[in-house]
Amino acid sequence: MSLKGKAAAIGIGELKPLKEPGNATALGLMGKVAAEAIADAGLEKNDIDGFLVGMPFSDPGMIYPASAAEVFGLRPRMLNVVDIGGASPAGMIWRAAAAIDAGMCNAVLCVVADLNRAGDQRVPTVSVQREFEAPYGNIGANCGYAMIAHRHMFEFGTKAEQMAKVAVDQRANALNNPLATFNDKPLTISDVLSSRMIVDPLHLFEIVSPVSGGAAVIVASADVAKRAKHPPVWILGAGEYANHATITYAPSIVESPIKPAAEAAFKMAGLAPKDMDFVCPYDCYTITVIVTLEDAGFCKKGQGGKFVEEHDLTWKGDFPCNTHGGQLSFGQPGLAGGMSHVTEAIRQLMGRGGKRQVKDAHLGYVNGNGGIMSEQVSLVLERRS
């Protein structure tokens, strides 16, 4: 049993994130990117018979998938909310492939969109987090990643300059992405390190900016993929794993659940990290990329800082990484931030990378990361030559 080569991503839709949402609604943005993705795939809305959706923080509710499907006039044979934080979009891709492989449906719309609402509106948390985290101010994601970074620096000697380089190289990529929020000027390591300290040791430019937006991907059976407008991008491997929700209770805060997720994905694909032509690791913070590259097997544990220092992470470099700019430069439109890694990998493999196209891109690695290094989904994607 394996999902290898059983389904392909055939269409994408993605909005340039909005700094101010104006009159936009989450459902409105979802519909927009869904229509774009369906057209991009060369399909009609009635071809869509599977529906995976992320619940927007700005308009949540129970019985969400049927409600959203009703708004869009979809009649899915498979529908669900995927609720694994930033890993939800990558998690949708293999779930769609699994549903297709199981014969439940043929063309799945995977869609996420959200609005950035300022103020004290908070995502509801589970009782244990309200009881044992919030009273001490362990609120939001910044704190957990800052504690990961401090421990990583302590155990492995990782340097602030090395973390900053992730943001710098990804910004160089964003300069060639018209959809990125921050694509107007380059960043330097000194820009990053002189930006405001938010949560020691993380500076402002090492932290994603919340914006509004949305993205969608169509995953289809081999049969449907024959009708696709663009070269299908096949799902070769997938792996998922979680071992904690709050970082305090993780077995280790510097060794993440990415390791088993990535191992499973590479094993299913019959490939190794060295076979990848580029990578799209979830990047809510600079430290996230360093830990991901270590745990996914691109370098040894503890060597992530040195690795990013010694490699050129730009689209034309020796280790293309988040060629869309990553969320750090693209912006984080809620869950659609995590879809940006998926859409970029698909774009690169379809040969639609434009000015930032990675030469001879046939194999790409994507990692989706939820919560504080909690839920992990690794994907290996391929364009067949």
Next chain:
Amino acid sequence: MSDYIKPLPKPSPTSLPFWEAARRHELKLQYCEACKAFIYYPRDRCPTCFSDSLEWRPVSGRGKVYSYTVVRRASSRSFADGPYVLAIVQLDEGPRMTTNIAAPPEQVRVDMPVAVYFDDVAPGHTLVKFKPA
């Protein structure tokens, strides 16, 4: 009424003995007889062996800073009253706890030894915090 505006724990039937002990300025954790190990936060069953045979026992209140951050810009308005040190403390008995360190931020280091203290933040509410040992 207290003017304390930060979130306060609402004990569950499972966690009530932990918070009651804290109000008496005692640190008590659950101990799993089968695993011979302490557990934090309180649960109905041991997350390792899934046994429900757990016993409340006092612990030393000593440990080390496993990691920490200085929150200079808080994600919640209730913590906007200035930088605070958020930390994960690993107790000598093994479990890790989310907590605060009462020390000037520049003095806090990973691996620094710390000892528990009890912060009576509001009537009937005591939080478990640490200070340099």
